[in-house]
Amino acid sequence: MPATHIRRWKTLALSTSAVLVGLTLPTVTASPASATTTAYDTTYYKNAIGKSGTTLKSSLHTIISSQTKISYAAVWEALKVTDQDPNNSSNVILLYSGVSRAKSLNGGDVGDWNREHTWAKSHGDFGEVTGPGTDLHHLRPADVQVNSIRGNLDFDNGGSTVTNGGGSTVDSDSFAPRAADRGDVARMILYMAVRYEGDDGFANLEPNEKVGNGSNPYMGKLSVLKAWNEADPPSAFEEKRNQAIYATYQHNRNPFIDHPEWVEAIW
Numbered sequence: 001m002p003a004t005h006i007r008r009w010k011t012l013a014l015s016t017s018a019v020l021v022g023l024t025l026p027t028v029t030a031s032p033a034s035a036t037t038t039a040y041d042t043t044y045y046k047n048a049i050g051k052s053g054t055t056l057k058s059s060l061h062t063i064i065s066s067q068t069k070i071s072y073a074a075v076w077e078a079l080k081v082t083d084q085d086p087n088n089s090s091n092v093i094l095l096y097s098g099v100s101r102a103k104s105l106n107g108g109d110v111g112d113w114n115r116e117h118t119w120a121k122s123h124g125d126f127g128e129v130t131g132p133g134t135d136l137h138h139l140r141p142a143d144v145q146v147n148s149i150r151g152n153l154d155f156d157n158g159g160s161t162v163t164n165g166g167g168s169t170v171d172s173d174s175f176a177p178r179a180a181d182r183g184d185v186a187r188m189i190l191y192m193a194v195r196y197e198g199d200d201g202f203a204n205l206e207p208n209e210k211v212g213n214g215s216n217p218y219m220g221k222l223s224v225l226k227a228w229n230e231a232d233p234p235s236a237f238e239e240k241r242n243q244a245i246y247a248t249y250q251h252n253r254n255p256f257i258d259h260p261e262w263v264e265a266i267w
Contacts, residue, residue: 033260036234040258048255052265060194060255060262067195067252070136072128075115076106079141082244086237093237095140095184096150096177097166108144116142118185119192120152124203124217132196132205136245137254138188150175154211154220155185155228173211174221183232186225187256190263193219194255207267222267229256229263 035041041049048059070078080103085091091100094113105112118138126132142150146165156174161167167178177185189207198204203217210220234257242257256263 033230033233033263035259035261036239037258040253044253045255045258054266056262057194057266061197064191064195064252064255065200067135067250069130070134070249071130072115072134075134075136075139078136078249079115079139080106081248082136082241083141086240092141094146095142095181096146096162096168097143097164098178098180099143099164099166101141101143106141110145112144113141114144114147116140116147116150118188119205119219122152122215123213123219124196124205125215126202129202131200132192132202135192135195136249137191137195137242137252140184140188152214154213155189156211156221156224179232180235181232182228183230183234183260184238186228186232186263187234187238187254187260189219189225190229190256190267191254194266195252226263226267229260234260 045063048056048063051059080092083092084103085093085100088100090102090104092103092113093100095116095118101113106114108114116139117133118140119132121127121133124132128134143164146162146168149162149165149170150168153170153173153175155176157169157176159169159171159174159176162170165178166180168181169176176182192205193207196202196205205217205219207222207225208218208220209222210218213220238257242254246253
């Protein structure tokens with residue numbers, strides 16, 4: 001596990017000298033998201049440190065593409081570990097709704113939870129194939145009915161409240177998770193955009209500024225995902241999940257959980 005998680009989601013300091021000379025002080029704004037851990041900067045991320053833009057994206061792609069792949073069937077048991085309720089080891093926490101539900105209720109019936117692809121598997125047509133279709137960094141347990149409502153919609157703000165969705169909303173062409181999951185979703189989507197660049201037989205996945213992307217290998221809206229990343233920083237649950245995937249299953253990390261500021265550095 002990383003040693004000490006460092007969060008620097010702080011407001012900008014105001015200059016004392018500005019006060020002394022009687023200048024009008026600017027409105028205080030949030031500074032860009034910073035690292036939650038630097039424990040891997042001299043090892044795992046060493047070839048990415050100090051880079052930005054397409055160079056950073058390329059370096060991270062190379063780093064996280066070294067990955068142990070698992071089968072879609074194996075995802076069931078993996079999610080029971082990665083998404084375990086920290087307050088009840090018999091349950092998992094469901095994406096979108098935040099509900100704690102028995103691990104044994106995995107399946108396809110009403111009241112069950114199933115495997116949600118946050119990057120909809122039709123966006124790039126990768127289905128459930130080993131690789132993007134089984135990548136734990138974007139697969140989460142979700143209520144069967146809420147998962148069905150989300151379907152393959154892009155992500156955007158707005159819409160009407162989803163029944164039993166924990167505050168999630170939906171309209172004809174987009175879905176918005178509850179506030180506590182928005183940053184998680186953003187970082188999962190952007191992980192997929194860096195991991196899958198079209199060089200391993202799968203589509204080149206990219207975020208864009210559209211909704212209604214259909215079967216194209218795009219997911220929107222990028223500006224909204226970036227805002228969600230800032231507004232909802234990585235939680236202890238998300239960090240623990242990242243570590244479990246790295247240590248036990250795929251042996252790769254979601255860099256935007258460790259370094260959420262890299263979202264802005266790339267996009």
